[in-house]
Amino acid sequence: MKITVLGTGYVGLSTGVCLSQIGHHVTCMDIMEQKIEQLRKGISPIYEPGLEQLLATNMAAGRLHFTTSLSKALAAETEIIVIAVGTPQGDDGAADLSYLVQAAKDISPYLSPQTIIVIKSTVPVGTNDFIGKLIEDHCGFKVKMVSNPEFLRQGSAIEDTMKADRIIIGSEDVEAAGKIHEMYRPLNVPVLLTSTKSAEMIKYASNAFLATKISYINEIANLCEAVGADVTDVARGMGKDKRIGEAFLNAGIGYGGSCFPKDVKALLHTAGVNGVNFPLLQETIAINEYQRELLVTKALKRFGGLKGKKIAMLGLAFKPETDDMREAPSIPIAHGLTKLGANVIAYDPVATQNARRIIGETIKYAGSIDEAVFEADAVLIVTEWNEIKNIDVAEMAGKMKEPIIFDGRNCLPEEKIRNCVSVEYYPIGKPPIII
Numbered sequence: 001m002k003i004t005v006l007g008t009g010y011v012g013l014s015t016g017v018c019l020s021q022i023g024h025h026v027t028c029m030d031i032m033e034q035k036i037e038q039l040r041k042g043i044s045p046i047y048e049p050g051l052e053q054l055l056a057t058n059m060a061a062g063r064l065h066f067t068t069s070l071s072k073a074l075a076a077e078t079e080i081i082v083i084a085v086g087t088p089q090g091d092d093g094a095a096d097l098s099y100l101v102q103a104a105k106d107i108s109p110y111l112s113p114q115t116i117i118v119i120k121s122t123v124p125v126g127t128n129d130f131i132g133k134l135i136e137d138h139c140g141f142k143v144k145m146v147s148n149p150e151f152l153r154q155g156s157a158i159e160d161t162m163k164a165d166r167i168i169i170g171s172e173d174v175e176a177a178g179k180i181h182e183m184y185r186p187l188n189v190p191v192l193l194t195s196t197k198s199a200e201m202i203k204y205a206s207n208a209f210l211a212t213k214i215s216y217i218n219e220i221a222n223l224c225e226a227v228g229a230d231v232t233d234v235a236r237g238m239g240k241d242k243r244i245g246e247a248f249l250n251a252g253i254g255y256g257g258s259c260f261p262k263d264v265k266a267l268l269h270t271a272g273v274n275g276v277n278f279p280l281l282q283e284t285i286a287i288n289e290y291q292r293e294l295l296v297t298k299a300l301k302r303f304g305g306l307k308g309k310k311i312a313m314l315g316l317a318f319k320p321e322t323d324d325m326r327e328a329p330s331i332p333i334a335h336g337l338t339k340l341g342a343n344v345i346a347y348d349p350v351a352t353q354n355a356r357r358i359i360g361e362t363i364k365y366a367g368s369i370d371e372a373v374f375e376a377d378a379v380l381i382v383t384e385w386n387e388i389k390n391i392d393v394a395e396m397a398g399k400m401k402e403p404i405i406f407d408g409r410n411c412l413p414e415e416k417i418r419n420c421v422s423v424e425y426y427p428i429g430k431p432p433i434i435i
């Protein structure tokens with residue numbers, strides 16, 4: 001099939017590359033010249049394992065093209081347009097649909113009544129209908145709209161796309177839904193056909209549920225600390241129950257990233273405008289806000305004051321295997337520490353450049369773990385990169401001024417802590433280890 005993907009971010013690029021990998025002819029279009037220039041050279045503008053390899057293979061096979069020109073992207077024979085532009089959080093908590101609206105207006109002159117428009121961006125219930133009408137007003141005929149929300153996780157976007165748990169196809173147009181089903185058939189993954197509104201809701205309901213699961217285990221962790229239980233054991237015990245499941249029960253410093261924070265707020269907004277009270281989501285958000293500050297609170301409690309203390313932050317990205325800094329817990333942690341007068345030095349294997357743009361020069365950035373922890377008064381583990389999980393803790397403790405570690409991800413193995421000659425180790429939701 002001939003497919004055009006609008007937006008070459010984490011979702012659009014991964015989708016475009018994977019659709020070409022299963023044999024479709026894909027043109028990816030973005031308004032950012034720099035991204036497209038890089039992509040044309042086979043360089044991915046985002047860090048995503050496995051992406052560049054597929055990029056090279058499919059470009060070489062002539063199935064994958066990049067352009068900033070809509071007229072080229074939508075040249076004759078484009079059967080399907082997949083829209084994957086950003087839908088960031090607006091000022092009132094609602095999803096900001098301005099990129100989507102612009103994209104819809106931009107494509108209108110190039111459409112035919114047969115073109116299928118797939119909205120992959122995460123959008124509030126009713127958006128597909130609204131965009132469909134907007135396009136109809138511009139081009140004078142009804143278009144085929146399909147809601148196809150995306151569930152990939154950054155850091156494993158390719159694997160998640162190629163081996164998705166499910167694909168949701170929501171449309172009132174049976175023929176269009178069938179065609180999108182056909183487009184995905186080579187992936188051989190379960191497909192659920194729903195109404196447009198249900199498809200839109202499935203995405204928000206899923207993300208809000210996962211965020212709530214995280215906030216729930218974090219609140220249990222705080223309670224475990226108060227009563228002397230170990231949240232890792234508690235989560236393991238809970239997770240063995242098939243009704244609960246093991247995923248998303250890792251206590252830590254809260255959720256971040258480009259999706260959960262904004263999607264939970266957008267769902268809360270949708271509930272509000274429809275007159276539905278949803279206090280559970282308010283609590284999910286409040287717990288997360290508290291949790292994001294937890295390492296600062298713990299450090300402050302341990303030292304009494306942080307003025308002049310050298311604090312090493314290990315990890316900046318909102319999670320491992322991505323360079324994405326959007327809503328990363330490292331941001332409030334860095335700001336909280338510097339506000340209290342700490343000298344912060346941070347290390348991340350890939351997100352430093354993005355972090356500089358967001359956190360700025362109020363903290364220092366190290367080129368290695370060794371450089372960050374040298375003579376530090378404390379280490380804060382913020383992102384559980386493999387490189388950080390695999391640290392020789394005893395060796396690291398020996399380089400620090402004081403061997404005090406706050407593990408925001410509970411990612412350092414206990415035996416490595418117990419191997420230290422001297423250490424103070426503070427995990428989340430379990431008793432500290434002090435040697």
Ligand SMILES: NC(=O)c1ccc[n+]([C@@H]2O[C@H](COP(=O)([O-])OP(=O)(O)OC[C@H]3O[C@@H](n4cnc5c(N)ncnc54)[C@H](O)[C@@H]3O)[C@@H](O)[C@H]2O)c1
Pocket residue numbers: 006007008009010011012029030031032035084085086087088099102103106120121122123150151152153154258259
């Ligand atoms: N990132 C994720 O893990 C993830 C997962 C599932 C769903 N989503 C959803 O998918 C959507 C995209 O997310 P993302 O993380 O890929 O965003 P992103 O910000 O990484 O990328 C969006 C891209 O769209 C481009 N763009 C904006 N307007 C355009 C236009 N008119 N024409 C062509 N390109 C345009 C931007 O330049 C940018 O490159 C969002 O709605 C998001 O909520 C994201």
